[in-house]
Amino acid sequence: MKPCQLLALSECCQCYYQSEQERAKEYSDYQLVYQRKIKEKKVHIQQLQLLRSYLGCKKCGSLVVDAYSLYENSKLVCQPCLMKKEGGASGSVSFLERQKWYKRYWKINLNEWLENFSQLPVNVECARKWLKDSQHLDNCQCLEAEAQEIYLLFSNSLKENREKLKECQCIKSEKVRVSSDNYAWCERCEGSISVASKKRVIKNRNDPKF
Numbered sequence: 315m316k317p318c319q320l321l322a323l324s325e326c327c328q329c330y331y332q333s334e335q336e337r338a339k340e341y342s343d344y345q346l347v348y349q350r351k352i353k354e355k356k357v358h359i360q361q362l363q364l365l366r367s368y369l370g371c372k373k374c375g376s377l378v379v380d381a382y383s384l385y386e387n388s389k390l391v392c393q394p395c396l397m398k399k400e401g402g403a404s405g406s407v408s409f410l411e412r413q414k415w416y417k418r419y420w421k422i423n424l425n426e427w428l429e430n431f432s433q434l435p436v437n438v439e440c441a442r443k444w445l446k447d448s449q450h451l452d453n454c455q456c457l458e459a460e461a462q463e464i465y466l467l468f469s470n471s472l473k474e475n476r477e478k479l480k481e482c483q484c485i486k487s488e489k490v491r492v493s494s495d496n497y498a499w500c501e502r503c504e505g506s507i508s509v510a511s512k513k514r515v516i517k518n519r520n521d522p523k524f
């Protein structure tokens with residue numbers, strides 16, 4: 315299939331729309347989106363509290379931890395030690411770095427919020443409202459608004475692309491095209507298959523279609 319690039323550059327419109335439908339399923343219900351945001355916020359605050367209480371690596375004394383281990387598994391793994399052990403790691407994060415970030419972009423004291431409120435503003439707009447009105451948290455609806463925004467974003471995007479799909483001009487091709495200029499890989503055995511580099515089609519000189 316030769317894509318017309320109306321919806322995506324590298325795949326046909328129908329394939330792109332189908333994959334978008336799959337992605338949008340988890341955002342198709344506002345209440346589910348809202349509950350997910352509540353859970354994500356709670357987990358993030360717990361991770362920051364964990365980072366805040368970190369006294370440093372027992373081996374090297376570093377306060378810097380592996381960001382992936384913290385945000386994906388809620389574990390504190392010394393980033394410098396992980397680099398030495400495995401020769402690589404994800405990004406690094408420390409409580410001091412997080413404090414500076416929140417102070418610079420949200421204008422709030424992270425340590426003070428975690429200690430006094432045990433929570434954080436939902437986003438930067440929520441933080442600005444709190445800075446103007448210290449009672450904002452008593453009737454804060456910023457999380458609901460953010461969940462609604464995400465829900466509508468996916469819903470409207472799907473509707474727009476459904477309409478665009480009517481104008482699709484993708485051309486069906488019998489040639490099996492691949493993303494690499496030199497090789498493709500068999501999905502079953504994972505073996506490499508040489509391809510015609512310029513047109514990115516599977517080489518098969520015995521097949522007249524090629």
